[in-house]
Amino acid sequence: MAEPETEHPTGQASEPGPRRGRPGHDQETVLRRAVDLFNRQGYDATSMGDLARELGFTKSAIYHHVPSKAHLLAEALDEALDELTAVVEEAVTHADGLSAEERLRHTVRRSVEVLVAHQPAVTLLLRVRGNSDVELAAQRRRRELDARLADLVRAAVAEGSLRDDVDPDVVSRLLFGMVNSLVEWYRPGGSVDAAVLSDAVATIAFDGLTRPAPHQS
């Protein structure tokens, strides 16, 4: 499921071309490198010529490998959205005996894991502007997810676990805003471990930054 980004460093475009390894590997490599390029210079600003150069294809050969820019964008956005949808589904289907707060905590932790494992695709998703049908469709799916996350926050407020002095919609925006901000700085293989990060996000969000009193539960 997780394709670590470290395999495809984003700094330089001087790696060898994508023709290597077992069948099926090519398309995956093409997608990874296209997503990195889109994130680096912006999807709208990237031409098929730029993609060809990045991937080591001639401008005519690229069309044998990539039907269109939008095709690659759709694949990457689906990857991110499918993973995030699975997280939200888990919160509903594995809910036996769990409070809404526990389900929300689980959702926050799993979202961090997805962001870490699929960082390039999620980064692309978060930057989508709605300038094409593919982007508009992705924005619709993202809004549905946001609505379901907001429902979960409301349920946790309603059961009395979460504070009710802040508008649940604002809570939901800020909570997942903090989660999503990871894509801007987290680097796989860097100094911060994914499990540590997932703990840190949940701790800060639910318990706050203020030092707990000595005997607080």
Added chain:
Amino acid sequence: MAEPETEHPTGQASEPGPRRGRPGHDQETVLRRAVDLFNRQGYDATSMGDLARELGFTKSAIYHHVPSKAHLLAEALDEALDELTAVVEEAVTHADGLSAEERLRHTVRRSVEVLVAHQPAVTLLLRVRGNSDVELAAQRRRRELDARLADLVRAAVAEGSLRDDVDPDVVSRLLFGMVNSLVEWYRPGGSVDAAVLSDAVATIAFDGLTRPAPHQS
């Protein structure tokens, strides 16, 4: 100081041209509408021709009003960076008798205010990719700000106000990641008031989402 974005709705490009009002208004209007266009379709994907069309100038007339795209970008990024720098300076200069935690809380609240008042410029800043000298210079200034914010977080941990079970650098990233995420959804004049929002962010960040115990201080 604050130029509310509501004056220039971003949805449509069909408003009248910028030639109206008192002297000096034109340049300001040109800047606001250019920033909105950059945010809408991406700076790299925006040409001088696109700008001319958006502003109602001919392709040759635009150069009388706008020396270059980079000039407008630099002005907008400086606006955002100057405001955010002023917030960080306040935390240092108005520090008499205040704990590091109090200064950090103040900084978080003031940052929210700046993001609300200068949302389009800050949005542009947060999306900068480093593809030009102007962008690289802005990224350098932003890194300096981030380093000073991280220092403030470390000071609050060192004085014993903030929890020390999460790496202060991670705390700083997540805290200001939450603050910065506002630009993605907050709309001036919408249902959420700026002062309410500033309270909500500080409350969630410092006290956490979990409902406080009845007699907790």
